[in-house]
Amino acid sequence: MTSTAPFPAGTILGYPRIGPRRELKKAVESFWAGTSSAVELEAAAAGLRQATRDRLAALGLGRTDSAIPESFSYYDQMLDALCTVGAVPARFAGLVDADGHIDLAGYFTLARGEGDSLPLEMTKWFDSNYHYLVPEIGPETEFSLSSDRIVREFEEARAAGFLTRPVIVGPVTFLLLSKPSDEAPAGFEPLDRLDDLIPVYATLLQRLADAGAEWVQLDEPGLVSESIHVPRAETLSAVQWAYGTLGHLAQRPAIFVAAPYGSLDDALPVLAGAPIEAIGLDLVRGTLPETAPGLDGKTLVAGVIDGHNIWRGDLADAFAQVTGAGALSPRIAVSTSTSLQHVPHTVADETALGAELVSWLAFADEKVGQVVTLARGLADGREAISAELDAATGALAARSAAPGVRDGAVRARAAELTDASYSRGVYADRLAAQEAALALPFLPTTTIGSFPQTGEIRRARARFLTGVLSDAEYRDLMRAEIARVVALQEEIGLDVLVHGEPERNDMVQYFAENLDGFAVTENGWVQSYGSRCTRPSILWGDVSRPKPITVDWSTYTQGLTAKPVKGMLTGPVTILAWSFVRDDQPLGETARQVALALRDEIADLEAAGIGIIQVDEPALRELLPLKKAGHADYLDWSVGSFRLATAGVRDATQIHTHLCYSEFGVVLEAIRALDADVTSIEAARSRMEVVTDIQANGFDHGIGPGVYDIHSPRVPGVAELTELLDRAVAAIPAGQVWVNPDCGLKTRGYAETVESLGNMIEATRIVRARL
Ligand code: GLN
Ligand code: ZN
Numbered sequence: 001m002t003s004t005a006p007f008p009a010g011t012i013l014g015y016p017r018i019g020p021r022r023e024l025k026k027a028v029e030s031f032w033a034g035t036s037s038a039v040e041l042e043a044a045a046a047g048l049r050q051a052t053r054d055r056l057a058a059l060g061l062g063r064t065d066s067a068i069p070e071s072f073s074y075y076d077q078m079l080d081a082l083c084t085v086g087a088v089p090a091r092f093a094g095l096v097d098a099d100g101h102i103d104l105a106g107y108f109t110l111a112r113g114e115g116d117s118l119p120l121e122m123t124k125w126f127d128s129n130y131h132y133l134v135p136e137i138g139p140e141t142e143f144s145l146s147s148d149r150i151v152r153e154f155e156e157a158r159a160a161g162f163l164t165r166p167v168i169v170g171p172v173t174f175l176l177l178s179k180p181s182d183e184a185p186a187g188f189e190p191l192d193r194l195d196d197l198i199p200v201y202a203t204l205l206q207r208l209a210d211a212g213a214e215w216v217q218l219d220e221p222g223l224v225s226e227s228i229h230v231p232r233a234e235t236l237s238a239v240q241w242a243y244g245t246l247g248h249l250a251q252r253p254a255i256f257v258a259a260p261y262g263s264l265d266d267a268l269p270v271l272a273g274a275p276i277e278a279i280g281l282d283l284v285r286g287t288l289p290e291t292a293p294g295l296d297g298k299t300l301v302a303g304v305i306d307g308h309n310i311w312r313g314d315l316a317d318a319f320a321q322v323t324g325a326g327a328l329s330p331r332i333a334v335s336t337s338t339s340l341q342h343v344p345h346t347v348a349d350e351t352a353l354g355a356e357l358v359s360w361l362a363f364a365d366e367k368v369g370q371v372v373t374l375a376r377g378l379a380d381g382r383e384a385i386s387a388e389l390d391a392a393t394g395a396l397a398a399r400s401a402a403p404g405v406r407d408g409a410v411r412a413r414a415a416e417l418t419d420a421s422y423s424r425g426v427y428a429d430r431l432a433a434q435e436a437a438l439a440l441p442f443l444p445t446t447t448i449g450s451f452p453q454t455g456e457i458r459r460a461r462a463r464f465l466t467g468v469l470s471d472a473e474y475r476d477l478m479r480a481e482i483a484r485v486v487a488l489q490e491e492i493g494l495d496v497l498v499h500g501e502p503e504r505n506d507m508v509q510y511f512a513e514n515l516d517g518f519a520v521t522e523n524g525w526v527q528s529y530g531s532r533c534t535r536p537s538i539l540w541g542d543v544s545r546p547k548p549i550t551v552d553w554s555t556y557t558q559g560l561t562a563k564p565v566k567g568m569l570t571g572p573v574t575i576l577a578w579s580f581v582r583d584d585q586p587l588g589e590t591a592r593q594v595a596l597a598l599r600d601e602i603a604d605l606e607a608a609g610i611g612i613i614q615v616d617e618p619a620l621r622e623l624l625p626l627k628k629a630g631h632a633d634y635l636d637w638s639v640g641s642f643r644l645a646t647a648g649v650r651d652a653t654q655i656h657t658h659l660c661y662s663e664f665g666v667v668l669e670a671i672r673a674l675d676a677d678v679t680s681i682e683a684a685r686s687r688m689e690v691v692t693d694i695q696a697n698g699f700d701h702g703i704g705p706g707v708y709d710i711h712s713p714r715v716p717g718v719a720e721l722t723e724l725l726d727r728a729v730a731a732i733p734a735g736q737v738w739v740n741p742d743c744g745l746k747t748r749g750y751a752e753t754v755e756s757l758g759n760m761i762e763a764t765r766i767v768r769a770r771l
Contacts, residue, residue, distance in 0.1 A: 003254045005214035007278045007299040007333050008067035010375030013217070013258050013307065014167060014339025015056065016364050017072050018527045019048050020349060025531040028074060031104070032112075038104045045074060046156060053162050059365055060372035066165040066215040070153050071339060074104070075111050075530045077219075078132040078177060079120070081169040083107055085200045086146030089136045089181060091117045100146045111530055113712045121179070121685045122529055122711060123661065124622050126221055126261040128308065128342050129536075129578055131529035135174065137190035138181030143200045151207050158212060165215045166208055170257060171201050171246075172238050173222030176230060191230050194238050198245050205252040213253040215278075219339075223271075224262030224282070225626035232266070239270050247275030254278065260303065260338035261285060262626050268292055283321050284308070284337035292328050300329040305370050307338030310524075310538065310580045312362040312370075315392035319374055319382065334374040340364040344524035344535075357519055357540060360399045400584060404517065407542035414592050422643045423675075425651050427701065430677060433651035437611055438564055442771060443725075443739050443764050444495045446704070448658050448680060449568045449614065450507075450744035451485045451500035452753055461505060478503045479556060486560045492754065493761045496612060497565050499557035501746065507570045507616065508578040512537030514549040515597055518579065529711075532747070539579045539590065545597035548604045555608045566656060567605040567613040569598055572641040577619030587623070588637030598645040606653050613653065615646055618660030618743070620670060639673040646676070654678065656702075660743055668697050678702030682742040684709040684716075688727045695731040703732060706742030707763070708756055713748065715755045721763035734771050739764045 018024045027044035030036040036044075049072050053063075061067040073080050082088070088096055088110070095106035102110075111133055113119035120133040150166050157164040169177075171194065178190035201218075208216055220239075227235060246255060256278040257271055263286025264271065264279075271279050272294035280301035281288070302325045304318040325332050346365040347358055362370060377385035399405065424430065457478075464474035485500035504510035512518035518537045525533040550567060558565040572594040576587060598615070605613055620642075625634050646655045657676035671679055683690045683705035691705055707724045708716040728737050739760060745753050 001209075001250070002252055002277075003209065003214040005066065005254060007215065007254070007256065007301065007331070008062050008065045009379060010334045010371045011061065011067045011165070011301070012056075012069060012336045012340055012368055012371060013219070013260055013280065013303070014069055014071035014341050015052055016341055016343070016345055016526070017048070017052075018525060018533055019051075020345040020523065022525055022533055023048055024074075025533060028108075028531045032108065041074075041104065045072065048072070049153065049156065050160055053157060053160065053164065055365070056368060057162070059368040061368065063161065064163040066163060066213075068157075068162060068164045069167045069217060070150070070157065070164045071167045071341070072153060075108065076132050077167075077169055078135065078174070079107065079111055080147075080149070081174050082110070082133070082135045083147045084145065084150060084168065084204065085174070085197060086144045087135050087137060087141050087178075088146075089120070090140065090183060096146075100144055102146065113714050115714075118685065118709070118714075119712050126225065127623060127626060128261070128338075129526070129528060129534065129619070129622060130342060132177070135178040135190075136181040137175065137178040137193055138184035138188065139193075140183050141181065141193060143193070143197050145200050145203045145207070148207065150204065151211050154208060154211050154213050163212070163214065165217055165256070166213055166253075167217040167219065168204070170218035170220040170222075171197050171242050172235065173220045175238075176222035176227050176235065189230055191234065191238055194242060198242055201242075201246060202249055202252075205246060205249055205255075209251045209253050215256055216253040217256045217258055217280075219258050219260070221259060221261045223259050223264055223267040224286070226628060236267060236270050239267055240274065243271065243274035243276050256280060256299075256301065258301070258303075260307065263287065269294070272298065278333070280335055282337040283325075288321065288325055288328065296329050298329060299331040299333055300325050301333045301335045303335045303337035304374065305334070305336045305367050307336040307340050307367070308342050309583060310343050310361050310363055311583050312360055312366070312392055312395055313583075314396055315370060315373070316389040318370070319377055319385070319389060322374055322378060332378060334371050334378060336367060336371060340367060342526055343367065344521065344526055349523040350521055352522055353519055353538075356398070356402060357538070359395045360540070361538075363524070402541075404541035405582075405584075407517075407544060410542040410544050410593055410596075413596060414589070417592075417644070422640060422647055424643075424647045424649070424655075427675070427677075430651045434654045434677060437652040438654065440495055440564075441768070442734065443729075443737055443768055445739045445761055445764050446494060446496035446566065446680075447489075447498055447740055447757070448742075448744045449498050449501055449566070449616065450504070450746035451488075451498070451502070452748050452750050453502065453746045454750070457481060457502045478553075482553070482557050483560055486557060488754070490561060490563065492757050494757070495563065497557070497561055497563050498568060499553055499565065501568060501744070503553060506534060507744075508575050509535060509537050511549065511570050511575055512539070512579060515543055515545055515594075517541040517543035517593070534578060537579045539576070539581045541582070543590070543593040543597055545600050549601055551601070551604045551608050554605055554610050558610060564612050565610065567602075567610040569601060569613065569615050571615045571617040571620075571657065572598060572645055573623060573638045574617050574619040577623050586637075588641070591637055591641035592644060595641040595644040599648050602646060603648055606649050611653055612656060613646075613649070614656035614658060615642065615676070616658045617642060617674070618658060620659055621661045635670050635673065639670055642674050642676075656680065658743075668693065668699070672699065676701065678704060678738055680704035680706065680738065680740050682706050684724065684742050685711075688724050691728050691731040699732075700736070702736050702738055704738030704740040706740060707760060708741050710741050710743045710745055710748055713752050715752050716759060718759045718762045718766070721759055722766050725763055725767045729767060729771065
């Protein structure tokens, strides 16, 4: 039997899993370090799950009406789905027991690799700063229900008196986000395996129904973006088939398909025609369609509260959208637009932000409160919630009039920009001037900027922040660290040195703390991937640079060595992408303000004798709109802001940039347009696939395809590195190739870093000798 329970009036698509004080991170990392057992980790996780249910019920979500989602994950929701359906890649077959199960240690091994087995590739989750693990699917993949964790968590909730709603990545999205396995023949697409995957989802739904689940949430964000591999028509027929089949199961919970991060467009009629019971629309990114035949027989879950940002927003407008949705279906429910995994737990944990700024904000708990308010308005009428709506409207008005939100000097400067502000001279002239100025060897070696952030560094920062260390004492400790890092790089034999970024808590927050227009949170952590969290700053006002930020650190470092030292800055797009950005003006306008502040910093670095300046833009890909229609406008302002930041330098000054992903083909035009003299990119996890893209498309500037993955502690061998470098120089003219790791080293330990970099230098020597 299909459950006929009504959909709850108000819900959220998911809740932060990391815990208000990053409890999950601590528990997981202690398990990795061997200081706690799997049993202890499971107990900690169960405690967190129960705390979440209690919290959500206290905030007003129903305890027993499926309003509370079970959205916990030890590491990642795609990895969870992979383990649920048993799609473990062949190289990890040893982790699977006789019953097809994988234990917690094995689960983490898929994410982190072990020995010669590379971990699953990691990539951005839609246009968020969350990263998921990419399943590898081939004709050989055997699907079977291999983990009942999702059932057990539902039962755990029931035992505690809650009837919750299990959440899992839907089958179409699971395959759309997978990549073909190494074993797969050319032309194979993971979506080809849908027929074999659906029976596993069917079994899961039956198990959930047996356990008493009334609703299940299948997340299908894959439907809101255009796959570059799968034609849209194929995706739509996959949806039709998948949900036709699951919907006709004799025994299952009611099915809620959620489509966060964009608009369903032509997938909406397909879902509306499928035998499912509820559809979730992201009404923050997408808009309400005028008609949707078939939707009137289903619950329309209106995602009107932004799960992506931290602003309190226009609650009255959200309510109007909810009531407007009533034209499409008599059954409306209120929800967040996406999971709340992208926002911190609660504003109540922020004591230093100031009451005014706080009154403009809503983190996860406050957004749950907003959902509950709107649901009450839906049930009892607008009058019942008019006080809340008016309070939000008042806060919005106060915000737009507050000092600092608009700064006349910043706006006047932006208004004076001309085309010339955005362009450097001819590349060939720059190259010649730089070769003369820098005299680097063939295949120059370097790193991406940060060196390991040791406990000692973090303790020193904590002592500084609490006033135990004075400014001068802290600076001296950081300088000593820089001197160590410089000596180490000279010893290893790197060509272009870095200062190691010890003084930076985070590559964006550091700049946010030193620029006007930003505020920094105390506990505003969000999960980036696995146990890794970031604490985005809040960009609330017009941005300017009160004084130089990095110049003293860089000149101190250059004074320690005869080798060139790279100045290190974070680019405007990344500063935006990894902050919570104001939503009251176009992103491009905000980016331009940040770019001008950086342009001043770059001019000061150059004047102080720094000949190479790297402007990191690891997030350039991340903000790329999911649909092609938005690409041109996005590339215009994002590339423009990078160029505005960097175009003021002389020919001889070498501008580097670093991007953290490898789908080079997707944004090759953007990278070309950035016009950086040297670009370093991630390439190791995809085993240098990217160089063939470059070869095919042509690219004449410097390029450093990362030769090893820094997301795992694994040390790459010389032979492996040599092979990757050989591959690079076979595809790209060797004069253009730089040698570097995939990304910064801050999350690594020293032992593996020294070994890995040593191997990288050795491999470079071998390849240089052959050229
Ligand atoms: N320069 C930064 C670092 O090395 C770049 C980090 C990044 O790309 N995420 O840490
Ligand atoms: Zn990176």
